[in-house]
Amino acid sequence: MAPQETTEPRPSSLSLSLLLVLLHMSPEVTSEHLASLPPGCLKGMLRASCQGLGLHTFPEMLPLTIEQLDLSHNHLRVLQDNTTEERPNLRYLDLGGNQLDRLSPGALLPLRWLQALILAGNTLNQDYESNSQALWPLDHLHFLDLSANCLDGDMAAVYVANLSSLWSLDLSNNHIRLLARGTFLGNPNLLDINLSGNYILQIEAGAFQGLLQLRELSLARNSLHCISDFSLRPLWRLNLSFNALQFFATEEGNWGYQLQVLDLSHNQLRAVPMLSALHHLRHLNLSDNHLASLESHPPPLPQDTALWYQEVIRPNLTQSGQNPAVSLPGLTDLDLSRNQLGMFPVDFLSHLSALQRLSMAWNCLQNLSALQPMSVLPLLPLRTLDLQGNHIQTFPSWVFEMLPSLKVLNLGDNELQLCWRTEAGQDGPFRGTPQPFGSAFQLKHLSLSRNGLRKLCSSAFSPTTLFSLDLSGNTGLALVPSDLQGLQHSLRELSFRGNGMESTHLGLPCLQELRVLDLSGNTLDSLPWTLNCSPFLQRLDLRKNHLQALDTEALGSLSGHLTSMFIAGNPFHCCTLGWLVALASANVSIPDLGEAQCVYPSSDGGSWGPLARDHRQFCTWWQGTQAAWVLLAVVSLFLICCVVTSLLQNSPRLPWALRLRKSHQGWN
Incomplete structure (x- = not known):
């Protein structure tokens, strides 16, 4: 999420810069102006796109009203002097994805009011000193994209040396290995720089000198190993993901840092970075590193100690065992996923008084002890875990109890056991915690997917007020109505996807507030009768089951609010589709109707056809056969009755039975 701005409102991202670049002008346009564009160009009031038309030359004449021109992905190789004509309204020019290798010094001179220029995906590394002169007249240029041009650090510095008006600069996906001191001295108004996807190994001190307005910097996907003196105080967002960082630190006493978003994911960090001066930090991403603990200490020195490691072990960069969370009072979002953490960091979290979202997914957490780690638990405002x-x-x-405001909890892909039964006098892991979710009074969304659950505790969720519960991917799960006790008046979304459940194992209670139900990927041959208790159900997913037909009575009770149903992957009977007519009359949408199939019964096991087809002509024989079988059954029953009557009348015991009956009536 973007942090809130704390200084004057100036453009701080590529999209915002482009919005300021593109000025609105009068929509009036004449046919003679439009006729001057090359054939195949898409024409608009203020825009023209000649993308991918195989052009080899710049259009000689442009409509006077055009503000934006897209010539990307053509075959332009050279822009000569006088290639363009005077067009004061043109603000945006895209020349990306061509074969440009030469720009004459006066090639862009008539476009001196240009504010955004895209030169990405060309070969401007050739004759770069001469080519750079073509940009000098553009003293209103705010956005420049030189990405993917095979530029090294020296070439990039030459191209941007005289562009003092730049706000946004993209140098990504080039061949930069070193950022030399003073590279951006000629660009004091830069707000964001993209240097991602290069080969940067070293950044000299003073490389970003003079950039007092810089707000965003991306150094992602480079080869940086260490940053021991981070000093870009005005920066708001810094992306250092996908490097080889083993160390990141700010010096003690360097106040005035405005950094709010720091991405250190996909690196080689073994300890929490030293962030003592970043008091405004809101979002910290440490995912995909090698963190085994949350204590801050310098990494072990390699055998071939490098100069940058000598910087790491300076005394003023160590924190003397201080909890690194102490200096992050405003942190609201922390991502620790895909590390090697083995314990739930209660002590670390106790100092993050503003933390709202925490991810510890895909770590090494095992059994969370049933005993409290502290006599007095800290109360944290965490909402998502x-x-x-x-x-x-x-x-x-x-x-x-420690997270009273927790609303979203994802426990998917674990080995959770909700109903551990004690055997042979042994205590189960829930001893003292008979209701694992019973005290989650604010919990709204819970995922227990793919935990190998076979059954649930009847008191596991009482008295929670869950809105959504994900029980998908628990093969063999058997449910009885009491398992969801306490959720009848709160649950709105419920998923049993991919559990392989039979109809007899799906014991749903009356869920009166249910809106979304996912029953896909099971072996159901009928719908639960308790769907009649869910009058507000809006979305029902029945894909990949064993359903041959749907109960029209049950569907009738849902017709008031049901808006969509997914049904593909079931062996529906082609000749009993009254339920499909009922859904159509109730205006229920079936997005996958074109994928659904049905089967025609026959002696060889049946044949399949599209469910949406008109099956009347194919079902005439079957319906006639069914009627014949019914008539045959009636006739057979009549004949059997006649035979039995005849046998009884001719039986020698029948007169004796009649006399016995008369004598019995006489006694009465």
């Missing part, structure tokens, strides 16, 4: 992909078997209730 992602623990997916660990090895958690137990989830004690004290976690919810």
Whole structure:
């Protein structure tokens, strides 16, 4: 999420810069002006696109009203002097994806009011000193894209040396290895720089000198190993993902940092970085590193100690065992996923008084102890907790006591056991916590997907007020109505996707507030009768089951609010589709109707056809056969009755039976 701005409102991203670049002008346009564009160009009031038309030369004449011109992905190789004519209204020019290798010094001179220029995907590394002169007259240029031009650091510095009006610069996907001191001295108004996708190994001190307005910097996908003296104080967003960083630190006493978003994901960090001066930090991404603990300490020195490691071990960069969370009072979003953390960091989290979202997905968490780690638990405002992909078997209730505002909890892809039965006198992991979610009074969204659950505890969720519950991917799960006790008046979304459940194992209670139900990927041959208790159901997913038909009575009770149903992957009977007519009359949408199939019964096992086809002519024989079988059954029953009557009348015991009956009546 973008942080809130704390200084004067100036453009701070590529999209915002482009919005300021593109000025609106009068929509009036004449046919003679439009006729001057090359054939095949898409024409608009203020825009013209000649993208991918195989052009070899710049259009000789342009409509006077055009503000934006797209000539990308053509075959332009050279822009000569006088190639363009005076067009004061042109603000945006895209020449990306051509074969440009030469720009004459006066090639862009008539377009001196240009504000955005895209030169990405060309070969401007050739004759770069001469080519750069073509940009000098553009003293109103705010946005320049030189990405993917095979430029090294020196070439890039030459191209931007005299462009003092630049706000946004894209140098991504080039061949830059070194950022030399003073590279951007000629660009004091830069707001954002994209240097991602290069080969940067070293950044000299003073490389960003003079950039007092810089707000965004991306150094993602480079080869940086260490940043021991981060000093870009006005920066708001810094992306250092996909490098080889083993260390990141700011010096003690360097105040005035405005950094709010820091992405250090996909690096080689083994310890929490030293962020003591970043008091405004809001979003910190440390995912995909090698963190085994959340203590801050310098990494071990390699055998071939480099100069940058000597910088790392300076005394003023160590924190003397201080908890690194202490200096992050405003942190609201922390991503620790895909590391090697083995414990739930209660002490670390206790200092993050503003934390709203925490992800510890895909770590090494195992059993969370049922005993409280502290005598007095800290109260944290955390709202979203992602623990997916660990090895958690137990989830004690004290976690919810520490996180009273928790609303979203993801426990998918774990080994959670909600109903551990004690055997041979052994205590189960839920001893003392009979209701693992019973104290989650604010929890709204819970995922227990892919945990190998076979059954649920009847008191597991009481008295929670869940809105959504994901129980998908638990093969063999058997449910009885009491398992969801306490959710009848709150649950709105429920998923049993991919559980392989039979109809007899799907014991749903009356869920009166249910809106979304996913039953796909099971072996159901009928719908639960308790769907009649869910009058507000809007979306029903029945894909990949064993349904041959749908109960029209059950569908009738849902017709008031049901808006969509997914049905593909079922062996529906082609000649009993009254339920499909009922859905159509109730205006229920079936987005996958074109994928659904049905089967015609026959002696060889049946043949398949599209469900949406008119099946009347194909079902005439079957319906006649059914009627014949019914008539045959009636006739057969009549004949059997006649035979039995005849046998009884001719039986020698029948007169004796009649006399016995008369004598019995006489006694009465």
